[in-house]
Amino acid sequence: LPLPPGPPKRFLTGNLHQLPTVKQWLVYAEWSKQYGPIMTLQILNRVTILITSAKVALDLLDARASIYSSRPWTWMLHDLAGNGSSMFSLSSQDPRFPRYRKMLVAGMNKRAVGRYRPVLEAALKEFLRNIATRPDNYESVLTTYSGGVALKIAYGYDITEPVEDDFFVQLIEGGEGTVPSLVQPFFFVEAFPFLRFLPKWFPLATFHRIAAAKKKILDAMVYVPNEWAKKKLETNPSDSSFFSEHYFAKEDGGSLSKTEADDLMWTAGAIYTGGAHTTSSAIATFLLLISSHAQVQARAREEIDRVVGRGRLVNSDDRAAMPYLAAILKETLRWAPPVPQGLRHAVIQDDIYNGYLIPKGSAVIANIWAITHDAEMYPKPFEFDPSRFLGDTPQRDPAELFLLSQTFLLADIVVSFVFGFGRRVCPGATLAEESVFLAAANLLALFDIKKALDTAGREVDPMESLDWRTGLVTIPLNFKFRLVPRSADTLAAMIDG
Ligand code: HEM
Numbered sequence: 434l435p436l437p438p439g440p441p442k443r444f445l446t447g448n449l450h451q452l453p454t455v456k457q458w459l460v461y462a463e464w465s466k467q468y469g470p471i472m473t474l475q476i477l478n479r480v481t482i483l484i485t486s487a488k489v490a491l492d493l494l495d496a497r498a499s500i501y502s503s504r505p506w507t508w509m510l511h512d513l514a515g516n517g518s519s520m521f522s523l524s525s526q527d528p529r530f531p532r533y534r535k536m537l538v539a540g541m542n543k544r545a546v547g548r549y550r551p552v553l554e555a556a557l558k559e560f561l562r563n564i565a566t567r568p569d570n571y572e573s574v575l576t577t578y579s580g581g582v583a584l585k586i587a588y589g590y591d592i593t594e595p596v597e598d599d600f601f602v603q604l605i606e607g608g609e610g611t612v613p614s615l616v617q618p619f620f621f622v623e624a625f626p627f628l629r630f631l632p633k634w635f636p637l638a639t640f641h642r643i644a645a646a647k648k649k650i651l652d653a654m655v656y657v658p659n660e661w662a663k664k665k666l667e668t669n670p671s672d673s674s675f676f677s678e679h680y681f682a683k684e685d686g687g688s689l690s691k692t693e694a695d696d697l698m699w700t701a702g703a704i705y706t707g708g709a710h711t712t713s714s715a716i717a718t719f720l721l722l723i724s725s726h727a728q729v730q731a732r733a734r735e736e737i738d739r740v741v742g743r744g745r746l747v748n749s750d751d752r753a754a755m756p757y758l759a760a761i762l763k764e765t766l767r768w769a770p771p772v773p774q775g776l777r778h779a780v781i782q783d784d785i786y787n788g789y790l791i792p793k794g795s796a797v798i799a800n801i802w803a804i805t806h807d808a809e810m811y812p813k814p815f816e817f818d819p820s821r822f823l824g825d826t827p828q829r830d831p832a833e834l835f836l837l838s839q840t841f842l843l844a845d846i847v848v849s850f851v852f853g854f855g856r857r858v859c860p861g862a863t864l865a866e867e868s869v870f871l872a873a874a875n876l877l878a879l880f881d882i883k884k885a886l887d888t889a890g891r892e893v894d895p896m897e898s899l900d901w902r903t904g905l906v907t908i909p910l911n912f913k914f915r916l917v918p919r920s921a922d923t924l925a926a927m928i929d930g
Contacts, residue, residue, distance in 0.1 A: 434785060434788060434789060434790040435788075435789060435790065436473040436475070436480065436789060436790055436791075436792070437468075437469075437471040437472055437473045437482060437789045437791075438468045438469060438472060438473065439464070439468055439472040439473035439474055439475070439483070440464060440468070440472075440474070442475055445477065446476065446477060447474075447475035447476050447477060448474045448475055448476055449476045449477070449619055451474075452474075452476065452618070452619055454617075454618070454903075455903045456901060456903050456907075457617070457774060457903070458773040458774045458800050458801075458802040458803065459802070461483050461485060461774070461798070461800050461803065462485055462800060462802065462803035462806065464483070465483070465485035465486075465800075465803060470484065470485050470486030470488070470489045471483070471484055471485075471486075471489050471786065471787070471789065472485075476619050476624070477619075477621075477623075477624035478624050479619075479623060479624060479796070480792055480794075480795040480796070481777075481795065481796040481797070481798060482780075482791055482795050482796070482797045482798070483798050483800060484797065484798065484799045484800060485800045485803035485804065485807075486803075486804065486807060487804045487807065487810060487829075487849075487850065489786075490799040490804060490850075490854060491849075491854075492786065493780075493784075493786060493791075493797065494778055494797065494799055494854035494855045495854055495855050497784065498854070498855030498856050499856075500780055500781050500782050500784060501778050501779075501780050501784075501797060501854075501855055502525040502778060502855045502856035502857050503524045503525040503526060503778065503779040503780070503781050504521070504522055504523060504524060504525075504776070504777060504778065504779055504857075505616075505777050505778075505779040505794070505795075505796035506524065506779070506794075507615070507616055507623055508620070508622045508623055508626055508629060509615040509616065509620050509622065509623065509640065509643075509644055510522055510612065510615045510616050512629070513622070513629065513640070513641065513644035513645075513648070514615055514644045514645075514647045514648040514651055515648050515651070515652065516612070516615075516648075516651050518695070518699050519651075519655070519699060519702065519703070519706075520533050520537065520699055520700060520702075520703035520707075521612065521703065521706070521707070521776060524779075524781075525781065525856060525857075526781060529696065529699075532696055533696060533699060533700050533703070534856070534860065536679065536696065536697075536700045537700055537703060537704070537860040537861075538860050540675045540678070540700070540704070541704070541860045541861050541863060541864055542863060543863050546863045546864050546867055547749075549582075549586050549864070550748075550749060552582060552585045552586055553582060553749075553867060553868060553871060554746075554748070554871075556578055556581050556582045556585065556868075557578075557746070557871050557872065557875060558746075558927075558928050558929075559577075559578070559581065560574065560575075560577070560578035560872060561875055561876070561879065561927075561928045562928050562929075563577065563578075563596075564876070564916065565879075565880070565916055565918070565924065565928070568913075568914060568915065568916050569913060571717055571720065571914075572713070572717070572908065572910075573596070573597075573606070575712075575713030575716050575717055576602065576605060576606060576709060576710065576713050577592060577596045577602055578712070578713065578716070578868070578872065579708055579709055579710065579711065579712035579713040579716075579868060580592070580601070580602060580605040580705075580708070580709040580710075580713075581602075582708065582712070582864070582868055583704055583705050583707070583708030583709055584601055584658070584705060585674070586674060586675055586704060586708075586864070587658070587674060587675050587676060587701045587702075587704040587705045587708075588658050588661065588662040588665075588674050588675075588676045588701060588705070589662065589665065589672045589673065589674035589676065589677060590658065590661065590662070590665075590674075600657075601657075601658065604650075604653055604654055604657065604658075605654075605705075605706075605709040605710070607650060608650050608651070608653075608654050608706065608709075609709075609710055609904065609906075610904045610905075611647050611650050611651055612651075612905060613903075613904050613905050614643070614647060615643070615644065615647055616777070620640045620643075621640075622640050628640070629641075633645070654702060654705065654706055655698060655699065655702035655706075656698070658701070658702070658705060659676075659697075659698040659701065659702070662674070662676040662677075662680075662701070663680070666680055666681075675700075675701055675704060676697065676701045679693075679697045679700075679701075680697065703860075704861065707859070707860075707861050708861055708864065708865070710771075710906040710908070711771045711772065711861070711865060711906055712771075712864075712865050712868045712869055713908065714769075714771035714906055714907060714908040714909075715762075715765060715766060715771050715865070715869045716869055716872045716873065717908050717909050718765050718768065718769040718771075718908075718909055719761070719762070719765045719869070719872075719873050719876075720876070720882065720914055721895055721896075721899070721909045721912050721914070722761075722764075722765060722768065722817050723761070723873075723876075723877070723882050724882045724883060724884055724895055724914035724915075725884060725894065725895050725896065726817055729761060729817070729819060730877065730881075730882060732757055733757055733758050733761055733877050734877050734878070736755050736756075736757045736758060737755065737758065737874060737877055737878050738878075740754045740755055741878065743878075743919075743920070743923060745927070746875050746878070746927050746928075747871065747874035747875050747878050748871070749867060749870070749871065751874070752867075752870050752874075755874065756823065757819065757823070758870070758873065758874055758877070759822075759870075760819035760820065760821075760822040760823050761819045761873070762866070762869060762870060762873060763819070763822045763830055763831060763832060764817060764818065764819040764821065764822060765869075765873075766805075766831055766832050766851045767805040767811065767831040767832075767851070768805075768817055769802075769901075769907070769909065770801045770802055770805055770831070770850070770851045771851075771906055771907065771908070772801065772851075772853070772905060772906055772907075773800070773801055773802035773907050774798050774799075774800050774801060774802065774905075775798065775799045775800075775801050775853050775854070776853065776857065776905065777796045777797065777798055778796070778797040778798075778799070778854070778855070778857060779794060779795065779796055779797065780792075780793060780794070780795050780797060781793065781794075799853075799854055801850050801851060801853075804831075804850050805831050805850060805851070810828065810829060811828055812828075829849065830849065831849060831850045831851045832849070832850070832851040832852055832862070832866070833849045834862065834863070852865075876916070878919075879918060879919060879923070879924050879927065879928075880916040880917060880918055880919060880924075881916075881917040881919060882914060882915075882916060883914065883915045883916075883917055884913075884914065884915070885913035885914055885915055886915070893913065895912035895913060895914060896912070898911045898912065899911060899912050
């Protein structure tokens with residue numbers, strides 16, 4: 434059977450010459466207009482299947498999740514950079530996979546997230562104080578918010594002031610883009626593994642030097658917080674976090690086995706690294722969109738004032754009473770999904786779909802951005818229109834949570850599109866939605882979110898200079914907005930109190 438169609442290949446190197454280096458999700462979406470919703474990208478002996486429609490993604494990654502939930506193995510990431518034990522890289526057939534997922538799901542499901550409420554509320558106040566004074570620095574302020582929540586939940590770590598000097602914040606910021614830099618460009622060692630025996634000093638062995646530099650960063654992101662958390666628990670065993678709960682979980686009060694300690698290190702690391710940049714991307718997009726859609730903003734604020742009044746911050750219990758804000762957040766995630774091409778899946782056995790062969794071991798990329806911009810499912814996909822999720826015939830929620838049993842998918846949720854697919858669906862989705870809701874609702878409650886002004890005092894369209902970061906997690910770059918407190922007294926009382 435043939436492979437799915439795709440751009441024409443060259444002898445031996447296949448599509449190497451066409452491999453996009455920036456904003457791949459846009460390029461793949463463009464190709465799909467010519468080659469259809471399932472395509473092949475072949476580089477030497479490595480096959481990648483690109484999916485750009487919801488139907489194909491759900492047919493394969495959800496309906497056939499038992500064979501499509503692995504990760505492609507790469508020499509650079511798994512072997513040379515030593516990241517094979519990470520949750521994000523682990524094969525679905527590895528015996529650690531169900532153990533990791535079980536720990537993460539138990540630690541990040543709805544009930545668990547409810548217990549983290551005080552953490553979220555403290556981080557929220559810190560965030561509101563920071564964004565009020567440094568709106569132009571939104572990227573760093575947002576990373577501190579989402580990274581701070583993740584660090585506190587994972588390890589019980591409190592970010593220190595000034596945040597620019599906080600070692601863990603720097604680790605998060607420095608770690609951004611490390612994994613994509615190992616898997617997105619094509620390294621010849623992937624096709625010719627014997628190259629890994631080249632000595633490290635050999636002039637053509639640049640890949641060795643890249644892998645070694647990235648290994649340092651990736652190791653630091655897991656080992657350093659792990660050692661910090663262990664030390665902290667020696668002096669303060671009552672501290673509560675994902676880490677401490679597992680550290681003291683032995684019924685007989687004994688210490689963890691090597692395997693248990695390793696599992697804990699990698700799962701806590703997954704919360705830290707998974708949570709650091711994703712939520713911040715969604716909130717940045719919210720700021721971009723809401724600052725340029727005054728009517729949507731006014732309607733959302735009216736809803737918040739009606740439900741909460743002006744005397745307190747919005748909290749998680751208010752969420753159910755705010756359908757319009759819920760629609761805005763769905764539309765934000767649809768308009769710019771934070772992980773636009775998802776994480777690569779891999780298929781563990783030969784499969785056949787619509788007369789095409791999907792060979793065992795192929796990487797499978799479901800282009801989430803293309804799916805949420807499919808005009809058949811979301812008419813006028815480039816318009817920001819929260820009302821598409823309201824009324825009698827709402828369009829499909831791109832981040833819908835379905836409750837399923839723990840045993841079936843090793844997650845208590847299956848989420849459509851924005852949070853990924855099948856057995857790899859994002860275990861942090863509930864926490865993410867909660868953190869984004871709190872930030873968005875309170876920004877609206879406390880500030881008029883306006884377009885920035887130029888030197889002549891005219892409003893600047895934030896879309897004019899807009900760009901997007903290339904990487905696993907994207908974020909809108911180079912836009913400006915203004916936060917005008919609705920009442921300076923209320924603001925001070927709420928966020929300092
Ligand atoms: C708006 C915020 C977020 C978005 C859009 C998002 C999206 C995603 C996506 C698309 C995947 C890949 C799923 C797949 O392979 O099909 C993923 C995986 C993952 N996410 Fe998230 N995520 C978000 C927030 C978070 C948070 C807050 C955490 C942790 C606290 C987290 C932890 C993880 C982990 C550990 C994985 C790997 C799961 C696995 O490999 O089995 N994410 N996320």
